[in-house]
Amino acid sequence: xxxxxxxxxxxxxxxxxxxxxxxxxxxxxxxxxxxxxxxxxxxxxxxxxxxxxxxxxxxxxxxxxxxxxxxxxxxxxxxxxxxxxxxxxxxxxxxxxxxxxxxxxxxxxxxxxxxxxxxxxxxxxxxxxxxxxxxxxxxxxxxxxxxxxxxxxxxxxxxxxxxxxxxxxxxxxxxxxxxxxxxxxxxxxxxxxxxxxxxxxxxxxxxxxxxxxxxxxxx
Amino acid sequence: xxxxxxxxxxxxxxxxxxxxxxxxxxxxxxxxxxxxxxxxxxxxxxxxxxxxxxxxxxxxxxxxxxxxxxxxxxxxxxxxxxxxxxxxxxxxxxxxxxxxxxxxxxxxxxxxxxxxxxxxxxxxxxxxxxxxxxxxxxxxxxxxxxxxxxxxxxxxxxxxxxxxxxxxxxxxxxxxxxxxxxxxxxxxxxxxxxxxxxxxxxxxxxxxxxxxxxxxxxxxxxxxxxxxxxxxxxxxxxxxxxxxxxxxxxxxxxxxxxxxxxxxxxxxxxxxxxxxxxxxx
Amino acid sequence: xxxxxxxxxxxxxxxxxxxxxxxxxxxxxxxxxxxxxxxxxxxxxxxxxxxxxxxxxxxxxxxxxxxxxxxxxxxxxxxxxxxxxxxxxxxxxxxxxxxxxxxxxxxxxxxxxxxxxxxxxxxxxxxxxxxxxxxxxxxxxxxxxxxxxxxxxxxxxxxxxxxxxxxxxxxxxxxxxxxxxxxxxxxxxxxxxxxxxxxxxxxxxxxxxxxxxxxxxxxxxxxxxxxxxxxxxxxxxxxxxxxxxxxxxxxx
Numbered sequence: 001x002x003x004x005x006x007x008x009x010x011x012x013x014x015x016x017x018x019x020x021x022x023x024x025x026x027x028x029x030x031x032x033x034x035x036x037x038x039x040x041x042x043x044x045x046x047x048x049x050x051x052x053x054x055x056x057x058x059x060x061x062x063x064x065x066x067x068x069x070x071x072x073x074x075x076x077x078x079x080x081x082x083x084x085x086x087x088x089x090x091x092x093x094x095x096x097x098x099x100x101x102x103x104x105x106x107x108x109x110x111x112x113x114x115x116x117x118x119x120x121x122x123x124x125x126x127x128x129x130x131x132x133x134x135x136x137x138x139x140x141x142x143x144x145x146x147x148x149x150x151x152x153x154x155x156x157x158x159x160x161x162x163x164x165x166x167x168x169x170x171x172x173x174x175x176x177x178x179x180x181x182x183x184x185x186x187x188x189x190x191x192x193x194x195x196x197x198x199x200x201x202x203x204x205x206x207x208x209x210x211x212x213x214x215x216x217x218x219x
Numbered sequence: 220x221x222x223x224x225x226x227x228x229x230x231x232x233x234x235x236x237x238x239x240x241x242x243x244x245x246x247x248x249x250x251x252x253x254x255x256x257x258x259x260x261x262x263x264x265x266x267x268x269x270x271x272x273x274x275x276x277x278x279x280x281x282x283x284x285x286x287x288x289x290x291x292x293x294x295x296x297x298x299x300x301x302x303x304x305x306x307x308x309x310x311x312x313x314x315x316x317x318x319x320x321x322x323x324x325x326x327x328x329x330x331x332x333x334x335x336x337x338x339x340x341x342x343x344x345x346x347x348x349x350x351x352x353x354x355x356x357x358x359x360x361x362x363x364x365x366x367x368x369x370x371x372x373x374x375x376x377x378x379x380x381x382x383x384x385x386x387x388x389x390x391x392x393x394x395x396x397x398x399x400x401x402x403x404x405x406x407x408x409x410x411x412x413x414x415x416x417x418x419x420x421x422x423x424x425x426x427x428x429x430x431x432x433x434x435x436x437x438x439x440x441x442x443x444x445x446x447x448x449x450x451x452x453x454x455x456x457x458x459x460x461x462x463x464x465x466x467x468x469x470x471x472x473x474x475x476x477x478x479x480x481x482x483x484x485x486x487x488x489x490x491x492x493x494x495x496x497x498x499x500x
Numbered sequence: 501x502x503x504x505x506x507x508x509x510x511x512x513x514x515x516x517x518x519x520x521x522x523x524x525x526x527x528x529x530x531x532x533x534x535x536x537x538x539x540x541x542x543x544x545x546x547x548x549x550x551x552x553x554x555x556x557x558x559x560x561x562x563x564x565x566x567x568x569x570x571x572x573x574x575x576x577x578x579x580x581x582x583x584x585x586x587x588x589x590x591x592x593x594x595x596x597x598x599x600x601x602x603x604x605x606x607x608x609x610x611x612x613x614x615x616x617x618x619x620x621x622x623x624x625x626x627x628x629x630x631x632x633x634x635x636x637x638x639x640x641x642x643x644x645x646x647x648x649x650x651x652x653x654x655x656x657x658x659x660x661x662x663x664x665x666x667x668x669x670x671x672x673x674x675x676x677x678x679x680x681x682x683x684x685x686x687x688x689x690x691x692x693x694x695x696x697x698x699x700x701x702x703x704x705x706x707x708x709x710x711x712x713x714x715x716x717x718x719x720x721x722x723x724x725x726x727x728x729x730x731x732x733x734x735x736x737x738x739x740x741x742x743x744x745x746x747x748x749x750x751x752x
Contacts, residue, residue: 125587
């Protein structure tokens with residue numbers, strides 16, 4: 001199948017698929033950031049059980065293979081009387097895994113600040129809340145820009161898990177297998193999807209680097 | 220002198236006074252109860268849905284079950300190690316291309332590296348599974364899995380190696396050149412050995428990504444651990460327990476690999492290069 | 501300036517202070533009082549507990565028992581009271597600890613704006629005045645990493661001064677500096693002392709101790725071994741520990 005024929009037959013589906021990939025990426029990333037924030041707060045809290053739970057959460061979800069988690073969500077949870085939509089499972093899986101990495105990024109952002117600056121702020125008479133707002137959070141966020149950019153790209157790549165469940169419309173990876181089971185899409189069908197991914201990753205990388213350049217903290 | 224060896228994690232909160240200590244105590248009690256309740260709730264969920272019934276778990280006491288899972292795990296390791304080895308070689312080659320002085324060559328490799336870093340391994344697996352055979356090329360399942368995984372990994376590794384090379388002090392190259400070594404020899408004998416030592420922890424933890432990638436083996440019908448788990452499920456009709464056990468095994472393996480990476484990083488003590496790329500999850 | 505600030509109540513008063521780091525007994529029955537306008541220099545071998553002692557005064561380190569009073573008030577253990585007290589005692593660290601994401605000016609104005617609720621314009625005007633005083637006014641809009649160590653430490657001093665502290669603590673302020681930058685920081689400290697600032701200084705700069713201190717306190721193994729007039733201490737130390745210590749640093 002040539003490019004012309006491929007595009008005239010499946011062009012709309014590619015656009016749809018790209019949008020599905022983007023949408024799942026955006027939702028999963030937003031959810032992951034929110035969860036990562038909560039988990040990080042738990043992990044730095046002075047309350048031991050919360051710390052331990054946060055650490056356990058991160059170890060579980062940064063080490064579990066996405067496929068394994070997706071399968072549990074799709075096939076095992078219904079046996080526990082928890083039935084989730086296919087699309088929800090893909091997004092949930094991606095969110096959970098990404099939130100573990102997101103929390104790690106926040107933690108290393110906090111770690112780059114150094115104990116001394118917190119002590120200096122304390123010595124000035126700043127309250128705990130002021131220290132967080134003025135010293136810790138702004139610096140942790142700024143130094144997390146680049147790792148979070150890479151995480152966003154990783155989230156997009158992880159949404160390819162969507163090809164393992166029936167999604168309607170399919171996302172970029174699922175579409176390639178969809179096309180190839182119906183007609184011979186060949187290399188082109190693969191490349192169009194690949195460019196959708198790589199192009200998006202490239203764009204995310206550029207934007208992330210720009211933001212990082214603007215907010216990077218000299219040390 | 221008080222050396223500040225405490226981490227930021229502990230430094231964020233100062234040594235509590237009596238009121239704060241009481242508040243922390245209350246918080247600890249409440250949190251303990253909540254955490255316990257969470258685990259009880261999960262267990263209860265299993266119980267009321269009958270998933271704690273012995274018929275779903277008893278076959279895990281059989282040697283044959285573990286032998287079968289072990290065989291699958293062996294397959295997982297074979298693919299992971301093969302893909303890992305290939306990606307090491309390709310990663311170095313891509314990196315060398317990327318930093319070469321030849322502008323055209325460097326631009327091409329830049330595109331190649333970013334391409335493989337920017338696409339999901341699953342997509343590439345479909346390429347090997349669906350597209351390549353349609354051109355009449357037959358390939359065993361093992362390679363339909365190992366090759367795409369190693370290609371995406373080598374894109375990442377190329378950047379890891381590049382970070383390592385950049386971390387080797389400039390003086391090293393100049394000193395070696397002034398001894399009369401050729402550029403190629405300087406790279407082989409002086410720069411690369413140091414760069415690789417810097418990035419060994421990153422290389423080890425990249426293995427986690429490779430292990431995770433192997434779990435889509437069922438797409439190409441390669442018998443890895445997850446694929447063998449599916450067979451167990453059909454045999455014993457025990458889906459929930461099997462998938463949970465297998466997930467835990469994967470978590471433990473990857474946890475061990477990550478710990479090894481941390482241990483090596485600590486032992487080498489030398490400058491360790493963080494990966495430029497967050498691991499694709 | 502009068503060498504002896506007599507008849508004044510102590511600004512800082514430690515009595516029977518004890519502290520352990522795990523099994524290590526780092527402060528043993530410390531009794532020390534610092535009068536208003538007095539400059540007290542803490543010296544001693546490393547590991548003697550002098551930095552820890554300095555840090556207990558604004559509760560960056562807690563104590564196990566004993567009491568610390570600032571301006572007659574017991575050092576609060578937490579909350580607003582502790583924060584208020586800290587705002588009245590300046591602290592200068594060995595490693596400067598400037599806020600890396602803020603400009604020099606913002607570093608100096610943060611305390612007044614956040615804690616004293618000084619209007620921004622006024623805080624900035626005062627900050628510029630202080631930066632001029634310590635000689636880094638031209639750097640006001642740079643970030644800390646763009647400054648030399650000596651400049652950063654002078655900014656750190658200005659940051660503390662902006663809070664109009666009753667007393668200032670210096671925890672080895674020149675130990676992390678390249679030799680050629682030590683004097684620019686010491687000069688600022690000498691000036692402060694001459695203006696009557698109450699200062700507790702942990703340092704290895706013996707010339708500073710001798711020329712500026714009203715009193716030298718020698719510590720070893722968590723104990724105050726001896727204290728007194730600087731000339732007396734340096735010329736005629738009483739204890740063997742002090743003699744050994746002074747011998748070991750001769751030629752510095």
